[in-house]
Structures are given as structure tokens and as C-alpha cells.
Amino acid sequence: MSTPHFDYLDRLEAEAIHILREVAGQFERPALLFSGGKDSIVLTRLAEKAFRPGRFPFPLVHVDTGHNFPEVLAYRDELAARLGEKLIVRKVEDTIKRQRLREPGGKYPSRNPLQTYTLLEVIEEFEFDACIGGARRDEEKARAKERIFSVRDEFGQWDPKRQRPELWNVYNGRIQKGENVRVFPISNWTELDVWRYIQRENIQLPDIYFGHERTCVVLPTGQLLGLSEHLRLDEDDEIVTRQVRFRTVGDSTCTAAVESDASTVEDIIQDLLLAKVSERGATRLDDNISEAGMEDRKRNGYF
Amino acid sequence: MDLLRFITCGSVDDGKSTLIGRLLYDSESVSLDVLAALEKRQASNGTVDLALLTDGLRAEREQGITIDVAYKYFTTPRRKFIITDAPGHVQYTRNMVTGASNADLAIVLVDARQGVIEQTRRHTLIAALLGIRHFVLAVNKMDLVGYDEAVFAKIATDYAELTNHFNLPAAVAIPLSALQGDNVVTRSTHLPWYTGPSLLEHLESVPGTQERADEPRFQVQYVIRPQTAELPDYRGYAGQIQSGEYRRGDRVLVLPSGLESEIEALEVSQQEVESAAAPQAVVIRLRDDVDVSRGDSIVPLGQQPTITRELEATLCWMSEQPLWPGRKLLVQHHSTLVKAAIPAILYKVNVQTFAKGAAESAQLNDIVRVRIKTALPLAVDTYQDNRVSGSFILVDELSGDTVAAGLVEAANSEYFTAPVAPPVAFSI
Numbered sequence: 001m002s003t004p005h006f007d008y009l010d011r012l013e014a015e016a017i018h019i020l021r022e023v024a025g026q027f028e029r030p031a032l033l034f035s036g037g038k039d040s041i042v043l044t045r046l047a048e049k050a051f052r053p054g055r056f057p058f059p060l061v062h063v064d065t066g067h068n069f070p071e072v073l074a075y076r077d078e079l080a081a082r083l084g085e086k087l088i089v090r091k092v093e094d095t096i097k098r099q100r101l102r103e104p105g106g107k108y109p110s111r112n113p114l115q116t117y118t119l120l121e122v123i124e125e126f127e128f129d130a131c132i133g134g135a136r137r138d139e140e141k142a143r144a145k146e147r148i149f150s151v152r153d154e155f156g157q158w159d160p161k162r163q164r165p166e167l168w169n170v171y172n173g174r175i176q177k178g179e180n181v182r183v184f185p186i187s188n189w190t191e192l193d194v195w196r197y198i199q200r201e202n203i204q205l206p207d208i209y210f211g212h213e214r215t216c217v218v219l220p221t222g223q224l225l226g227l228s229e230h231l232r233l234d235e236d237d238e239i240v241t242r243q244v245r246f247r248t249v250g251d252s253t254c255t256a257a258v259e260s261d262a263s264t265v266e267d268i269i270q271d272l273l274l275a276k277v278s279e280r281g282a283t284r285l286d287d288n289i290s291e292a293g294m295e296d297r298k299r300n301g302y303f
Numbered sequence: 304m305d306l307l308r309f310i311t312c313g314s315v316d317d318g319k320s321t322l323i324g325r326l327l328y329d330s331e332s333v334s335l336d337v338l339a340a341l342e343k344r345q346a347s348n349g350t351v352d353l354a355l356l357t358d359g360l361r362a363e364r365e366q367g368i369t370i371d372v373a374y375k376y377f378t379t380p381r382r383k384f385i386i387t388d389a390p391g392h393v394q395y396t397r398n399m400v401t402g403a404s405n406a407d408l409a410i411v412l413v414d415a416r417q418g419v420i421e422q423t424r425r426h427t428l429i430a431a432l433l434g435i436r437h438f439v440l441a442v443n444k445m446d447l448v449g450y451d452e453a454v455f456a457k458i459a460t461d462y463a464e465l466t467n468h469f470n471l472p473a474a475v476a477i478p479l480s481a482l483q484g485d486n487v488v489t490r491s492t493h494l495p496w497y498t499g500p501s502l503l504e505h506l507e508s509v510p511g512t513q514e515r516a517d518e519p520r521f522q523v524q525y526v527i528r529p530q531t532a533e534l535p536d537y538r539g540y541a542g543q544i545q546s547g548e549y550r551r552g553d554r555v556l557v558l559p560s561g562l563e564s565e566i567e568a569l570e571v572s573q574q575e576v577e578s579a580a581a582p583q584a585v586v587i588r589l590r591d592d593v594d595v596s597r598g599d600s601i602v603p604l605g606q607q608p609t610i611t612r613e614l615e616a617t618l619c620w621m622s623e624q625p626l627w628p629g630r631k632l633l634v635q636h637h638s639t640l641v642k643a644a645i646p647a648i649l650y651k652v653n654v655q656t657f658a659k660g661a662a663e664s665a666q667l668n669d670i671v672r673v674r675i676k677t678a679l680p681l682a683v684d685t686y687q688d689n690r691v692s693g694s695f696i697l698v699d700e701l702s703g704d705t706v707a708a709g710l711v712e713a714a715n716s717e718y719f720t721a722p723v724a725p726p727v728a729f730s731i
Contacts, residue, residue, distance in 0.1 A: 169405075
């Protein structure tokens, strides 16, 4: 028998759909963590392929830092409406008030670390037993060691030494009360794979992923940070207007822009093939703090 | 462009992480900021330690060892590669088994100064046990033996004896130096006597990930029932084709119930198709309104797997708590979860020799042959015949932990002749 040939994107897609369906089959109350970023947008396309013509067996959950890009929030609402799926939004702002947390200080106050608090609150509120996220192993060294089904204790903590072995494509989601599982269906995708898939599937993205003119502040590292009301500027800060795009879409206070006039997905793929700086390295201010930055945050419940 | 998944295995100081680092580095898969982070750590002696590219956890960097399976990715114009880096220590056999379970090819690394050692045998046998058919013998640190052809030839011969002895697929032997970059990505002038491909050239030319078994296998993961005004009666069985090909109109059996029906429609990405094959994710709709739920298999008539409540299996025991005969556990056979008992440990497999030895219990990292009884019937093939339907894991009922990897060796098919099928396995 001649076997049909499958492209590597076909295989990554099939693997991700299989994982999403395992979540649907194994858990009572799963959720899809939706950030409005390209990875979680790809997850929604994969979920359509996994569950249509039925509804998604999980709501979309957005943890809103209050520092999000307005374009991304608009995109989020539009996508949820088009999909006809339930969207749950919980704000870091409210967690700060409720738990009397201290607002992050500094010039570029990132609420990224506080997202974990809100995430744990929303998990508790809805008793989610599985949270699907768009994290990829190529993003960072600690992520490279995480399982596709990652069991967390009731504080959301990741213990790298107690991970379950993950064999073949058998995913063990059995948990005890209070525990939950973080599930990463696109673990094996790289940034380039995600873009090639976006191209192949003709997926629409928020405009900020493409080259546009933006007023930015120049950081000491030379990185560009889009101007927003949340930044605390000094008089001698250098303000410039440049043609930029974003490679990742996180908290606007810790996600730097890269100079680019890429206006289409094809342009971006070309950019990436030439790019010499990794996605997180180019754009995340929070990982540079220490070499174990991500490992520490994951141990503390970050997804 | 296709895909190749490979595992690297070697002992503690064979330079495995350096080899992977070199592959990434010389194929220009390492970005500048990652290099900068590396250089920051190596400022004192000036050279970049490529091993740090894979050792991701703090404890690993501190101890200079690899604790856990790490996954790395790189793409050449010809192929996407998924590398599984599994630790070499004896106590991490379970990680090696985990890594091998998903690999198409194994790179077995040896130190040119040491040649084939016990660990080499163990890694090779475990990889072969898990069904890997393509082996590369990477003879590393050739720079430390003066790039001597005789040293390489001796090691290649020793290893060929090992594979012949156990009737394993022949390995492609490549002399290299991960540290110096000889023959990893580019062919080296230091080894003029070697005329074969560099490691990367070889990895680009071996067959990529492909399905091996022809027998069609499909397990229901999830039942799609929209129950809307437009689709009041739609029932779609969602799952991944595990092996073989399915066609619209195929006469099929639902297992383990044994009910017969016909494939009325096959859907891929919300489109109806005439046929679909592994590893595609599909939705199958049946012509008849039969009882089908998660964990059931749908297979063409005349090509059934074995339906059984008793099987013999090889286990890799992965828990610190030993296995004693009589233990009750859960078998997770992909989307089916059933209660099971292990009435007997038949023997222990010596992973240096494949010799059978008596065993009262199975300890962490032991490979044992056991008999398993399940509370409800499973639809299985032997692992030899089908890497998907012949594999399962054992789960501790209380902690939920995965305690063993299981390979079906033999199944008792008596059950299938039983006149009345009991209800289907409970789903998870």
C-alpha cells in the first residue's frame, strides 16, 4: 500500500488536534487560556478543526493585565463573537485590589508576574481542571523540559523533578483534587512553524504583528518600547517614531517592538528566516533578569 | 518538507549535549541573544560551552549534567528536526525510554577513547526495544585520539558485533568531534580517510517520520454532538487515525462491542473526504446508530486487533515504589482507561544482555515481562506489529502518576470468541 505523504505542518497539526481532543475527553472543566497573541489564536483554529461542527468543550479565558494593546483586546472580542464561543475575562486590576497586592514599580511597570495571581484565582473560581496554553518549547530553556500535560499543585507550581514521563502520544491527565493540568498542544512548534501555519491557514491576526508606525521610547538596551500611559517617562528619555512590529504580544510595558516594515505574513517569514535574535530575547524584558527567570516563574505557577 | 524525530543517547561524559549544541550552532539555529547569554557564562576561558544550550534547569547547570528529557528543534532547508535529549545515567533509564518512545532514529554516542561500553549496549537495546529502526553510531572526541582511523574502525566493528548478536538494524558509523565541529554539520579535513556523510547530511537523507503499520487502527477520543437545530442528529466520532487508511464506505466493527456498521462520512478539518490516513485527525460518522463512546476502536471488518482481557507485556518500571505481583493499577491504552491487575512478574530483562532473569519485584528502571489482567477488554496489537495500538502506560490509581511504560508482547484472543460482549470500558 502506498502511504500518503504528510508535510511536517500536517503532522504538527494532527498532534495538536489529538492533544486538544484528549483534553476534552479526560477533563470535566477545561479552559483555553487566550491572550490574543498569535499562539493562542492558532490554538483557536486548531480547536475549530478538533471540535466543529460542535461547540468548543471549553471557554476562552483571558487574563487582562490592564496593560494590553487596545488592538489586541478588540481582536479578542471580535474573534470570540465570530467563533460564537464563551469568553471569560478576569482583570489583574481586580486581583490587585482584592488581594491588596503591590503594583509593580519602576520605569516600565510590568504586570506579568501578577498575571499568575489572577490566573490562579480564575482557576479556583471556575474549578478548571485543565488549562490549555499556547506555550512552545522553543521559547526558552526551561520550557524545553516541560511536558505536554504538565501537572500543577493547587498553588499552580511546576516541579521539574516530579514530572510524569510522557510516552508515545499517551497523555496522562489523572489528577487529585486541587491539582490541575496545564496543557500545551503546540509544544513542538517553533516560531517559524507558527507563522507558516498562519500563512497556510490564512489566519487573520491583530494589526500590531505587522509593520506600522509607532512612537516608542528607546531603552538603554536599544530595544524599542511602544509609548503608553503606563510607562513612567523621564525628561531625558529618547522618544522616536519608527516603523515597527511586535513579535510577541504580552503586557505592553514589557513587550518590545522590533523595527520592521513587514506588511504581510510572507514578509514576516522572510524576516524570521533572516532574524538572528530569538523571539523572547528580542522582545521580553522580563526574562533577561536572570538566566533562570522562566524556571522560577513557572515553579511559582506561571504557565 | 518532512519531519524527523531523533533521540541522542550516550553516557555522562560522552559529550551528548555538546553534540546537540554543535548541531544547532553550526546549522545556524542559535540566535544571538542566546549566544550572548552563553558567552556571559564562559567569559573566563573564552570558549563557548555548547552543552549549555540544552541544559535548561538550574540544577543541571550547577551539576553540569542533564536531569530531564529536553526537546530541541531545528530546521534545515530539507527537514524539520525534533531532538530528544535524554540523560545518560543509569538512574534515568525511564527518561531514555520516554525519549525513545517517540523517536524514529537514535544517535548512540560513544567516546572514541572508551569505545563500546556497558552504557552503549544498554542504550542500544532500550532504543531497539522501543522500536527504533535507524541507528547512528557517533564516535565522538576523535580529536582526542589523533583522528586515528584504526580507533574508529575498531569501535565500528565492536558495535556491529553487538547489533549482529541481537539481530538489530545495522548502524551507520560516523567519526566526529562535537567540540571541534568535525563531521557534525560539515565534513572535516581532519578525517581525510572518512568518505561518508557528515552527521547532519545523514540525518537529512534517512527516511523521515512515517507510519509503519498498514492495518487500520482508530480510537474514538471524543464524540461530537452539536444538537443544534441544523444538526439535531449529528454524531461524529473524533480521533486520530493511528495507522493505515480509512475510506468512506468501509465496513467496520466497533470494538470491543463487536457491533458492525459502515463509514458514512469521513471529515478532515471540517471537510468531507473520500479517504484519510495516519496520522490525520478525523471525524468518522457511521451509517447505523450504534453505541460508540470514548476509547472504542473502529476498525475495518476482517482486520481486527485482538480483543482481550489478558495480555503479556514488557514494562519499563518508572516509579520509586517497586512493583510486586498482585498490584492493582490502571491501564491507559491511549483513550481507554481500565482497571487492571498484575498477577505475575514472569522475568526481568537484563538490559546489557537481553538475558532473562528471575524477579520477585520490579524496581525503578527495571525492564520486566509481566502478565496483566484487565477489568474490561482492550483492543490491542503486539508492539512489534503496531507501535500505537501495542503501547500503553500504567497509572497509579491514587497518585495518578505514570508508573510504567508497557509494550504488548502477546495477547490472549480467546475473549473474542465469547458470544456476548460486556459493556464498553469506562472512559476517562
